[in-house]
Amino acid sequence: CLWVRGRGQKKSPPGPIPWPLVGNAMQLGQMPHLTFCKMAHIYGNVFKIKLGAHNIVVLNGESTIRQALVKHSTEFAGRPNFPSFKVISGGKTMAFGAYSDLWKAQKKIAHSTLRAFSTVNTETTRLFEQHVAAEAEDLIQVFLRLSSGGEYFDPYHECTVAIANVIFALCFGKRYSHDDLEFKALVGRNDKFGKTVGSGSLVDLLPWLQCFPNPVRSLYQSFKDLNIEFFYFVKDKINQHRETYNPKVTRDMSDAFIGLIDHGEGAGEVLDKEYVEGTVTDLVGAGQDTNSVALTWIILLLIKYPHIQKKLQEEIDNVVGQDRMPTAEDRAQLPYVQAFIYEAMRFSSFVPMTIPHSTTRDVIIEGFHIPRNTIIFVNQWSVNHDVDKWRNPSQFQPERFLDENNQLNKDLIYGVLIFSVGKRRCIGDQLSMLQLFLFTSILLHQCSFHSNPEEQLTMEYITGLTLRPLPFGISVRSRRLHRKQET
Numbered sequence: 433c434l435w436v437r438g439r440g441q442k443k444s445p446p447g448p449i450p451w452p453l454v455g456n457a458m459q460l461g462q463m464p465h466l467t468f469c470k471m472a473h474i475y476g477n478v479f480k481i482k483l484g485a486h487n488i489v490v491l492n493g494e495s496t497i498r499q500a501l502v503k504h505s506t507e508f509a510g511r512p513n514f515p516s517f518k519v520i521s522g523g524k525t526m527a528f529g530a531y532s533d534l535w536k537a538q539k540k541i542a543h544s545t546l547r548a549f550s551t552v553n554t555e556t557t558r559l560f561e562q563h564v565a566a567e568a569e570d571l572i573q574v575f576l577r578l579s580s581g582g583e584y585f586d587p588y589h590e591c592t593v594a595i596a597n598v599i600f601a602l603c604f605g606k607r608y609s610h611d612d613l614e615f616k617a618l619v620g621r622n623d624k625f626g627k628t629v630g631s632g633s634l635v636d637l638l639p640w641l642q643c644f645p646n647p648v649r650s651l652y653q654s655f656k657d658l659n660i661e662f663f664y665f666v667k668d669k670i671n672q673h674r675e676t677y678n679p680k681v682t683r684d685m686s687d688a689f690i691g692l693i694d695h696g697e698g699a700g701e702v703l704d705k706e707y708v709e710g711t712v713t714d715l716v717g718a719g720q721d722t723n724s725v726a727l728t729w730i731i732l733l734l735i736k737y738p739h740i741q742k743k744l745q746e747e748i749d750n751v752v753g754q755d756r757m758p759t760a761e762d763r764a765q766l767p768y769v770q771a772f773i774y775e776a777m778r779f780s781s782f783v784p785m786t787i788p789h790s791t792t793r794d795v796i797i798e799g800f801h802i803p804r805n806t807i808i809f810v811n812q813w814s815v816n817h818d819v820d821k822w823r824n825p826s827q828f829q830p831e832r833f834l835d836e837n838n839q840l841n842k843d844l845i846y847g848v849l850i851f852s853v854g855k856r857r858c859i860g861d862q863l864s865m866l867q868l869f870l871f872t873s874i875l876l877h878q879c880s881f882h883s884n885p886e887e888q889l890t891m892e893y894i895t896g897l898t899l900r901p902l903p904f905g906i907s908v909r910s911r912r913l914h915r916k917q918e919t
């Protein structure tokens with residue numbers, strides 16, 4: 433049922449019939465990415481839904497998404513003009529901001545600074561690696577302490593602290609203990625943020641929900657509060673940096689941004705000073721929830737599949753041995769560890785939809801006309817679970833990424849869609865892949881992970897901007913101690 437407006441007129445994408453007032457909101461369900469996959473079966477990879485008064489085009493499948501976000505990258509580079517996006521990062525957000533020259537300048541500075549403090553060359557990689565290794569070792573001690581009396585515990589909070597500490601160390605040169613109260617309060621907010629910003633962001637689409645008391649309205653209010661608090665937390669840190677700023681010594685990323693934006697060539701021309709705190713807030717926010725959820729999935733999959741855990745440990749032991757820790761340089765010699773991480777990303781697709789996009793101009797995609805300022809949802813899940821692309825996509829099989837020589841199949845890993853593509857692609861991709869590799873290999877080198885025999889493990893999750901596994905119990909044992917006892 434194509435909605436064709438008449439002879440010679442532009443063809444609009446098909447889609448389910450909307451209800452008055454709410455549109456198709458009631459049809460989305462708890463897991464919109466799965467609903468969209470079902471709708472794509474009926475209407476095709478480009479279809480249209482309505483949420484409130486807004487027309488939304490949903491893109492599914494690798495070739496459609498690449499055609500839109502890569503081939504027509506400028507046309508699909510916008511962000512919707514949502515009220516919730518305006519309260520993020522003091523209104524100076526790059527991740528949720530409109531496509532403009534200002535956005536281009538901010539993204540360029542953010543990307544180059546992030547790389548300069550992580551993966552740009554071997555020297556910075558080594559420094560970054562030291563941060564991650566220190567956090568991984570600290571995390572191991574906390575895990576062992578929590579397991580000491582044969583207890584089982586949910587690892588999510590501790591993973592969040594460890595991951596947040598890495599990005600805090602890069603941005604502010606400071607880390608927190610796992611029990612620090614200020615830090616606990618800060619990192620405990622990811623849930624509400626993700627729930628509001630995830631593609632179902634109902635207050636943005638149905639603004640009249642703000643007019644009377646309801647759960648969505650109270651979520652929106654706390655979303656505003658947490659963003660303001662978080663921004664002022666970062667602003668305070670940036671002010672402390674400004675007071676002690678010395679152009680000759682760049683202590684951390686905050687100093688680097690102050691140097692570029694406050695004092696750099698053409699300073700203040702495009703980006704005013706508040707873009708320092710805006711950009712740092714974006715980076716601290718973006719780097720936390722994503723990677724801590726990724727690490728939580730990794731741990732869940734290790735206990736769900738003990739034979740895979742064992743195989744990973746064997747590979748690490750063979751390549752690294754007992755006398756040193758795994759390092760970034762080992763990555764190429766550990767194809768199974770890498771295959772495991774890619775499969776964890778594909779299988780969980782823990783960022784199932786990108787941040788919503790919008791069109792910056794009229795554009796035609798797969799023969800359908802999409803007008804300027806249309807909201808676009810990009811379904812990454814549909815690519816990672818496409819039955820025509822992957823054999824048994826619902827099964828967890830790291831081996832699928834290895835070729836006949838047991839080396840990583842580069843073409844296949846390129847097909848996993850988790851960091852998006854095109855102009856809005858994530859800038860934390862390389863840093864995250866290295867960070868997850870280091871955490872995974874160091875944890876497995878030092879420890880073994882065990883499920884609670886009395887608990888039925890599920891692969892179910894809580895839906896937001898990320899998909900976070902439901903709480904589950906683990907117990908962690910030191911392999912070092914075990915090896916000592918064996919000798």
Ligand code: HEM
Nearest residue numbers: 527715718719722723786787850851852856858859860864
């Ligand atoms: C945007 C995924 C980690 C910074 C995004 C987007 C996705 C994503 C799907 C939206 C792209 C779009 O709208 O098309 C991930 C995943 C991560 C991760 C899966 C970890 C495994 C990080 C880290 C940082 C970061 C560590 C920085 C420290 C950003 C920024 C954007 C972004 C700044 C906005 C880009 C833009 O709007 O142009 N990320 N991310 N991300 N990410 Fe990440």
